Amino acid sequence: MKKYSVRVYVTLRASVLDTAGTAVESGLHQLGYEGVEGVRIGKYIELSLRAESQEKAEADLHEMCDKLLSNPVIENYRFELNPVEA
Amino acid sequence: MKKYSVRVYVTLRASVLDTAGTAVESGLHQLGYEGVEGVRIGKYIELSLRAESQEKAEADLHEMCDKLLSNPVIENYRFELNPVEA
Numbered sequence A, B: 001m002k003k004y005s006v007r008v009y010v011t012l013r014a015s016v017l018d019t020a021g022t023a024v025e026s027g028l029h030q031l032g033y034e035g036v037e038g039v040r041i042g043k044y045i046e047l048s049l050r051a052e053s054q055e056k057a058e059a060d061l062h063e064m065c066d067k068l069l070s071n072p073v074i075e076n077y078r079f080e081l082n083p084v085e086a
Helices: A019-030 A054-069 B019-030 B054-069
Strands: A002-012 A036-051 A075-084 B002-012 B036-051 B075-084
Touching: A002 A054, A002 B036, A019 A036, A019 B036, A019 B054, A036 A054, A036 A075, A036 B002, A036 B019, A054 A075, A054 B019, B002 B054, B019 B036, B036 B054, B036 B075, B054 B075
Parallel strands: none
Antiparallel strands: A002 A036, A002 A075, A036 B036, B002 B036, B002 B075
């Protein structure tokens, strides 16, 4: 079995209104940071994963993202996978 | 003024118990993904920022992270900054 360190980025689809992002953007403007635009807030997930191969690890990750880590209706996901010493 | 695309990663300090991460980890195990370990969940923020220089943009970002985007008591942050065509 190999071990992988994984980073998953879950973001709202562009078509979805990001109310949290909008709220943070107006908060930053009120603090005086007028130069800020287009704030979008998502999830950043770190985990480690044991699998027989990189292909198996990637297949599992796609399933995990579809089933639990993201909501496919309103969110996109991408991930980065790096082998680490087991 | 220059324009920068920014990615901010806000994560819990290692010493802080990640209850959400723990819940997601046990959920993944229940779904059959036994090989998953050490799930940590944080925030991933995308925004664009106008500033006179990269140094000014970075200074502003440190302030924004300290004041609003992260909770310095329990969270760490890091960011990536790339110039884009204004």
